[in-house]
Amino acid sequence: MGLAVAQMGPVNLADTRAVVVKRLVDMLREAAARGAEFVVFPELALTTFFPRYWMEEAEAVERFFEKSMPNDDVQPLFDAARELSVGFYLGYAEITPEGRRFNTAVLVDRQARVIGKYRKIHLPGHSDHKPDAPFQHLEKKFFEVGDLGFGVWEMDETNIGMCLCNDRRWPETYRVMSLQSAELIVLGYNTPSHNIHWNEPVHWRTTTHEIVLQASAYQNAVWVAAAGKCGYEDGYHMIGSSMIVAPSGEIVARASYEEDEVITANIDLELGRSFREHVFNFAKHRSPQHYKLIVERTGAGDPLPKP
Numbered sequence: 001m002g003l004a005v006a007q008m009g010p011v012n013l014a015d016t017r018a019v020v021v022k023r024l025v026d027m028l029r030e031a032a033a034r035g036a037e038f039v040v041f042p043e044l045a046l047t048t049f050f051p052r053y054w055m056e057e058a059e060a061v062e063r064f065f066e067k068s069m070p071n072d073d074v075q076p077l078f079d080a081a082r083e084l085s086v087g088f089y090l091g092y093a094e095i096t097p098e099g100r101r102f103n104t105a106v107l108v109d110r111q112a113r114v115i116g117k118y119r120k121i122h123l124p125g126h127s128d129h130k131p132d133a134p135f136q137h138l139e140k141k142f143f144e145v146g147d148l149g150f151g152v153w154e155m156d157e158t159n160i161g162m163c164l165c166n167d168r169r170w171p172e173t174y175r176v177m178s179l180q181s182a183e184l185i186v187l188g189y190n191t192p193s194h195n196i197h198w199n200e201p202v203h204w205r206t207t208t209h210e211i212v213l214q215a216s217a218y219q220n221a222v223w224v225a226a227a228g229k230c231g232y233e234d235g236y237h238m239i240g241s242s243m244i245v246a247p248s249g250e251i252v253a254r255a256s257y258e259e260d261e262v263i264t265a266n267i268d269l270e271l272g273r274s275f276r277e278h279v280f281n282f283a284k285h286r287s288p289q290h291y292k293l294i295v296e297r298t299g300a301g302d303p304l305p306k307p
């Protein structure tokens with residue numbers, strides 16, 4: 001499978017949807033020219049990472065949310081995908097007809113049909129105003145926890161699962177999808193280089209990103225493709241390091257810059273099968289009777305009584 005990750009440099013508050021979508025179309029064309037059949041774009045790809053700003057919900061909806069997908073602004077991307085016969089994953093802020101708000105991604109096939117939707121489950125940050133923080137992380141204010149679960153869709157005989165940003169740090173995310181026979185897990189992210197919640201060394205933001213993608217690809221025998229939006233958005237820095245990781249846990253392609261950049265790999269889906277048939281033969285080796293706490297407890301508690 002020809003796979004591309006289209007990393008985005010900054011999207012500033014002043015950038016219009018038209019300008020942003022043109023950048024996405026340019027990268028889709030470059031990816032197709034390099035043999036890609038599927039392109040992964042970032043989380044909230046159409047706008048700046050607006051949860052960093054304190055504002056009322058109504059203002060956020062007006063400026064940053066999409067009422068439908070596709071819509072007139074995004075249609076050029078869907079048209080290019082159909083013309084080039086390239087599928088894609090795209091993250092955006094969704095408002096439903098009932099007024100519910102989600103951090104969403106869609107899976108679009110090579111005929112430009114939306115065949116899957118994912119709504120982000122692990123929402124980081126806070127919902128209150130933190131005037132002393134250098135910026136906000138208001139995903140818990142602007143979005144509801146996703147209500148669609150972690151799905152897997154078959155596209156051109158490949159089983160593709162989706163998640164978004166902070167989801168990638170949680171092992172359950174991948175395992176729920178690998179138990180549905182996912183072969184490729186795709187995700188977009190916006191990771192601020194500074195963690196406003198504690199004094200996390202800046203370089204850990206990138207190393208932890210790498211570690212979770214590599215370990216999760218290996219432990220679940222899947223390919224993982226992660227596309228970031230990065231660089232300085234109106235002065236606020238986010239990490240780059242978009243990448244494609246093999247089921248061996250090895251990074252096979254990685255972005256070098258903090259700007260729009262297409263990386264590609266010809267991925268061998270059979271490689272995942274080898275891991276699934278041997279070390280991670282789930283049917284043969286898993287012992288779910290010993291994993292009950294994972295669904296019974298949310299937070300950590302006391303050790304279990306000893307048998």
Ligand code: CDT
Binds near residue numbers: 043167190192
């Ligand atoms: N967008 C997103 O989910 N970002 C988080 C930052 C968490 S720090 C509050 C991430 O995990 O990259």
